[in-house]
Amino acid sequence: MLRLMAVDDEWIEREGLKKIIANECPGADVVAEAANGRQAIETALEAEPDIILMDIKMPGIDGVEAVTEIKKNLPNTRFIMVSAFDTFEYAKNVMQQGVKEYLLKPSRKQEVVAAVRRVEREIVEESRQVAEKQYLERQFNKALKFMQSEWALSMLxxxxxxxxxxxxxxxxxxxxxxxxxxxxxxxxxxxxxxxxxxxxxxxxxxxxxxxxxxxxxxxxxxxxxxxxxxxxxxxxxxxxxxxxxxxxxxxxxxxxxxxxxxxxxxxxxxxxxxxxxxxxxxxxxxxxxxxxxxxxxxxxDKNNHHQSPEVYAFKREKELLDAVKNGDISTALEQYSLYLKDQQVDGLGILTAKMNELFIIVTRMMNDMGIQAERFDHFSHFHSYSELEEKCVHELRRMVEKVNTWRAVHAKGKLGSAMDYMKEKYANPLTLEEVAAHVDLSPYYLSKLFKEKKGVTFIEYLTGIRVGKAKELMNDPVHSLKEICFKVGYKDPNYFSRVFKKKVGRSPNQYRKQAQFKK
Structure with a gap:
């Protein structure tokens, strides 16, 4: 309900405005009134109206002064000024306060209703823009948070x-x-x-x-x-x-x-x-x-080519993890052997602890890939280094074989299922997390599969589906470009236009005109 307030030093004028609003403006209600400028300032703070119909010439504080004071506390309130004086000076003072509507007494019913409707449309449009901006900000922040999380995860x-x-x-x-x-x-x-x-x-x-x-x-x-x-x-x-x-x-x-x-x-x-x-x-x-x-x-030491044993060790660790990730058993065993030689520790117990840490990292990596790896049971006491090494090699071989089997059997099928799901749900606000959950993969590994198997990112593949569908719809003149934008999963026509132009090399409008010309 639109809340209005009538301000005039003449009772009969206020009653006339109230009657016009009641009879001609459904959805609007005069919730307050005032007989002078000072009263208007006090009453407005209590009623918080959306629109104030304000008489300019009143005893004491006039309408222009009252508008100035009210706007300090209620900046979103709109004003329709009413005056019996048709002079440039009054109009100029009102415009300086940002007031766009000005009615002359005696005001005809149609003029009052038209002014109220114009201001109402302005309020509705501003509210829509604010809501859209807030929605876009929420979506951007949500996307940014997800990007940050995925970026950090993939860095590991x-x-x-x-x-x-x-x-x-x-x-x-x-x-x-x-x-x-x-x-x-x-x-x-x-x-x-x-x-x-x-x-x-x-x-x-x-x-x-x-x-x-x-x-x-x-x-x-x-x-x-x-x-x-x-x-x-x-x-x-x-x-x-x-x-x-x-x-x-x-x-x-x-x-x-x-x-x-x-x-x-x-x-x-x-x-x-x-x-x-x-x-x-x-x-x-x-x-x-x-x-x-x-x-x-x-x-x-960035200025010295010689690196400490610890720095060299974690490079070995990375090479070992890459071999496990690729399901390459021979390279994994070779890198593990080199990694073990690089460890400079005192005592079997300390080496056992380091091996526990290594296999915990491998287990986490497998889970990130979407492989349900069993929780790693920590190695306990060993009687010799050879006994520890034998156990580690056995565990490493088992893990790599599981990765290799998973990559050969499941990954390709899951990527296909993910692509089918995206082709079906492209009009929805799809996220990498949603699609990954649908095919029971981690978001990181699904993203990696797109890169490895398709040569594109998840977003690039989804954009390709949406733009392709948009091009199909553009062949039918029944659909407007704005309608097509919404049909293929975008909420902002301007953003859709930028994405389309980047992908196709032409704006949607240029593409449609060229497609129709070819016909």
């Missing part, structure tokens, strides 16, 4: 990204100079979900950098930071920047929970391709943490 396994740091800079409207990783260890936390939530909230509120949280965690939370505060080349600059933040995080967490957690920190890099390396540095920093420490960090 060094998956090639469509967005580099420059493109993230454009998307987030900040000048990102480098990125680095942290891994936070929650093994001692009693309530891990609650701890995860607290730490995420703290980081969001206190870090100056953009944070990308990985959804893939059990006892550890990987976090990638994109920074516009660092050069990415000065080690001392980075330490003075990041360590106070980490120490405060650890202190506040211990203060809240009474529990000490540990954080590993990776080196900052200016390239997307090296973000996975920062993540592994953070992981290895955690491995070398001492019980008395709260934070450790590990840096490779």
């Amino acid at each position: 396994v060094d998956h090639m990204q469509d967005l580099d740091l420059t493109e993230w800079s454009e998307l987030l409207d900040i000048n990102i100079t480098c990125g680095y990783a942290m891994v936070i260890d929650f093994r001692q936390a009693n309530d891990r979900d609650k701890s995860f939530a607290w730490v995420k909230e703290y980081i969001r509120n206190h870090s100056k950098d953009v944070q990308l949280f990985s959804p893939n965690h059990e006892e550890k939370l990987p976090v990638f930071f994109l920074s516009d505060q660092l050069t990415g080349t000065d080690k001392s600059e980075f330490l003075s920047y990041v360590l106070p933040f980490v120490r405060n995080l650890l202190h506040q967490f211990e203060k809240q929970t009474g529990i000490r957690m540990h954080v590993g920190i990776g080196t900052p890099y200016a390239s997307t391709d090296e973000m996975n390396r920062s993540y592994h540095e953070a992981l290895h920093a955690l491995e070398h943490i001492k019980s008395s420490d709260q934070v450790t960090y590990l840096f490779a």
Whole structure:
């Protein structure tokens, strides 16, 4: 219901306006009235009307002054000015307040109704635009959050990204100079979900950098930071920047929970391709943490070709994981043998712990791929290094064979099912998560399958379906371009036009005209 207020120093004028609105404007109601400017200001604050019909010439505070005061507290209220004086000066003063409607006394019924309807349409259109803007913002934020989550998840396994740091800079409207990783260890936390939530909230509120949280965690939370505060080349600059933040995080967490957690920190890099390396540095920093420490960090010397054993070790680890991921048993066993030789540990117990960590990582990677890997049972005590190695080789062979079988039997069929589902549901607001859930794959691995098997991203494939269908519909002149936009799954005709032009090389209108010309 549209709420109106009538302001005039003559009672008969107010009654006349109220009667016109009641008889001629269904859906509108005069909820308040006032006899002078001061009363109008006070009453408007209480009634909060959508439209005020305001007389200009009144004793004391006139209509123009009243409008100025009311707009300070009710900026969205609209005004229709009513006056017996047809002079330029009055009209100019009213226009300076942003008032567009001006009626002369005595006002004819048709003029009052027309003015109210014009303002009503303006209010409705503005509300529609605000709602559409809010919807688009929600959709953008939802998509951005999903992109950030998927980007962080894929960084864990060094998956090639469509967005580099420059493109993230454009998307987030900040000048990102480098990125680095942290891994936070929650093994001692009693309530891990609650701890995860607290730490995420703290980081969001206190870090100056953009944070990308990985959804893939059990006892550890990987976090990638994109920074516009660092050069990415000065080690001392980075330490003075990041360590106070980490120490405060650890202190506040211990203060809240009474529990000490540990954080590993990776080196900052200016390239997307090296973000996975920062993540592994953070992981290895955690491995070398001492019980008395709260934070450790590990840096490779960028200015020296010689690398520490730890840095070399996690490169071996990456090569081993790639072999497992590809289902290549011979390469996996070869890389495992090299990885084992690179381990510099004192004692069988420490080596057993490192092997446990390695196989936990392999198990997580398999789950990310959509392979339901059994929960890894930690290796316990062994009497010799050879006994440990025999057990590890047996476990590795079993895992790689499972990956190989899954890739050969299930992956191709699941990709086909995913594509069929997208062709059926293209008009809906499809997401990678929804399609992945439909075919029982992880979002990351479904995205990877599209890249490997089809040579395109999930979004590119979906866009191809939608644009192809739009081209079919354009052959039928019955459908308007706006209607086609909605039929193929887009909510914004302008966005649809940009996507179509990027894909086809011509705007929808140009394509339709050319298609009709060929006929």
